Amino acid sequence: MPKHVRHKVRRVAQRGHYDAPTIHAILDAGWVAHVSFADPAGQPFVIPMLYAREGESIYLHGSIASRLMKTVGEGIATCLCVTHVDGLVLARSHFHHSMNYRSVVAFGKAVAVVDPTEKAAIFARFVDALIPGRAAESRPADKNELAATALLRFTIEDASAKVRSGGPKDDPADRDLAVWSGVVPISPHYAEPVAADDAAPGVPVPGSVQRLFATGAEKERAA
Amino acid sequence: MPKHVRHKVRRVAQRGHYDAPTIHAILDAGWVAHVSFADPAGQPFVIPMLYAREGESIYLHGSIASRLMKTVGEGIATCLCVTHVDGLVLARSHFHHSMNYRSVVAFGKAVAVVDPTEKAAIFARFVDALIPGRAAESRPADKNELAATALLRFTIEDASAKVRSGGPKDDPADRDLAVWSGVVPISPHYAEPVAADDAAPGVPVPGSVQRLFATGAEKERAA
DSSP: OOTTOSSOOOTTGGGEEOOHHHHHHHHHTOSEEEEEEEOTTOOEEEEEEEEEEETTEEEEEEETTOHHHHHHHTTOOEEEEEEEEEEEEEOSBGGGOEEEEEEEEEEEEEEEEOOHHHHHHHHHHHHHHHSTTOGGGSBOOOHHHHHHEEEEEEEEEEEEEEEEOSSOOOOGGGTTSOOOOEEEEEEEEEOOOEEOTTOOTTOOOOHHHHHHTSTTHHHHHHO | OOTTOSSOOOTTGGGEEOOHHHHHHHHHTOSEEEEEEEOTTOOEEEEEEEEEEETTEEEEEEETTOHHHHHHHTTOOEEEEEEEEEEEEEOSBGGGOEEEEEEEEEEEEEEEEOOHHHHHHHHHHHHHHHSTTOGGGSBOOOHHHHHHEEEEEEEEEEEEEEEEOSSOOOOGGGTTSOOOOEEEEEEEEEOOOEEOTTOOTTOOOOHHHHHHTSTTHHHHHHO
């Protein structure tokens, strides 16, 4: 376990992971990061935000008028968390009920990205983080759109992952209770796409969306 | 919009909601809250935690040895957020890509619950928050289990909900682009239950789990 990590996994230590591949895979499987910071009085805030990762950078975006973007963009200490719920763990006892999940807690600071060319490239990355391949299917941001959007680059200084998987851990003393025990797996389910009210007539559902419904696509995203 | 709310929804103000039924419904549809607080140096932390709601109380639990439980249980300013991802919003332009979601940000403080009878009842509530009806199917916590678990009651002082639903909002100037636009709905999917390796032989999948697979059950949870 690296010494500099601010959030060491102390409870059930074998669930903790500190390697970049594990941390990156969990981050890349998500859409929403919970971003937290404190005001000078110590009042914490936690806000859900879309994000896109590139190396040790996590990009966040918002309106240039957003107070949050201004506050976090000043480079104050920031912490963010991404969590995936993978299953309900049902034990014989109340005490051993749990969830299967994967989560990452990352600490760092954010700076504003201002160069328009760089901003446009990050915009495209956001769209592909929503659904891979979508950036190439849709119109890139123009000058006005780039100017209206604040982009922050949060740099991961340290991070930890926590993963629980597998079945319940019942007490041996409970073995003979006639109570079902096991896991109900949970994963995101994509329903049939709904075209916009003003959708362009005759335009088919694009490749990015079709691939969501291809066998194994959900697993690939989660893996 | 109530004056005392710390997190007013300023960007796209029509997405903001401040009524208890909306806030409670979003909280009750979730499993994991992202709980944030700051240390005395202003360093923020955000940690995913299971929770159960009762009125304006949100219960959190953890090991009595957990630093987090001790820190938050001292009654410091705490903020938590619950978010549900409801769909990918695909527009003709990068700029108008978005997600459909429901989120609640709540501010308050937590105190430890120490009375064993009260703790046992809250334990049961946690199990039913995981999957309704499960508490009655499994063994309640005993004295040792109650003693090993720290329970916190976070009281909501103010909260706001933010909801985006519906299709993309494309620019009129983009109408003629031959780009598919619309929404891919997302919801939690429960897969076939997996019995534990040491499952009691001959015990059928219980009612709580069967109800997850009944038609409309997911909608009821999300509603």
